[in-house]
Amino acid sequence: MAGVRVEQRERTRRALVEQARALFATRGYGDVGLAEIVAAAGVTKGALYHQFDGKTDLFRAVLADVLDGVAAAVVAAAEAQGDDPWAQFTAGSRAFLVASTDPAVARIALVDGPAVLGWTEWRAVDEATSGRHLVEALETLVARGVLAPRPVEPLAHLLGGAMNEAALWLAVTDEPGALERVWAELLAMMEALR
Structure with a gap:
């Protein structure tokens, strides 16, 4: 029973x-x-x-569900690249952009998330999902010598901020080829780190 x-x-x-x-x-x-x-x-x-406990608590569960889906897409794309940490990193980053540009995901995760929960709580939720994967990927790149030794946390925040901003813009733009143009710029930024 x-x-x-x-x-x-x-x-x-x-x-x-x-x-x-x-x-x-x-x-x-x-x-x-x-x-x-x-x-x-x-x-x-x-x-x-x-x-x-109420609508805000329900929203937390919705946000966690959305972010778990984005994180799963990132992990799947990275794992599909075999054992090459740079290919995993770039594939995961692109998967994040693609998943996050879905207007429904962008609205819940990037627009309403910070507004409803406040920046501090939203950031903690983001860091526990996509942010955690980004930190792990960067730590692997440093450990394997793909990136020069550097503090990973600030770099993860900078790249995460850039990707979140790019995803927000991509979710609202109707410019043809916008994803490819954004991806080319983000990839160039990431390549400069090598």
């Missing part, structure tokens, strides 16, 4: 996160109410409050 309740709670949680994600992605956090989320998920407000 306890296993059934756990499964039901997980289904309810998943439904709330999925429906909130879809609504936040299309209209933004500020334009979506809890009543609309619970109706879309087919649950009651009581069920929502059993899972989350």
Whole structure:
């Protein structure tokens, strides 16, 4: 019986996160109410409050889900490059840009994330996902001698900031070839580090 309740709670949680994600992605956090989320998920407000402390807490779960998806795309792209750390680094960086330029991902992760949670909390969530992978990649590059010894943390913040800004711009521009142009500039910046 306890296993059934756990499964039901997980289904309810998943439904709330999925429906909130879809609504936040299309209209933004500020334009979506809890009543609309619970109706879309087919649950009651009581069920929502059993899972989350409120709308902001639900948004945290949505943001984590979005960032986990981006991180998974980065890792998959990097792992597909075999044992070449530079190829892994560049493939992962490009995968980040591609995944982050999805307008739904950009809105939740890069626009609403800092606005809803505040810069400090958003940054901590980002560092625990994509930021962690970036630091690990840079540490590997330094350890293998691809990059000269240097402090990795500041470099990770600089590159992460550049990639987040690029992703924000790419998510809203309709310029043909924008991704390729941004990627060429980012790759040139990264190549200068070698």
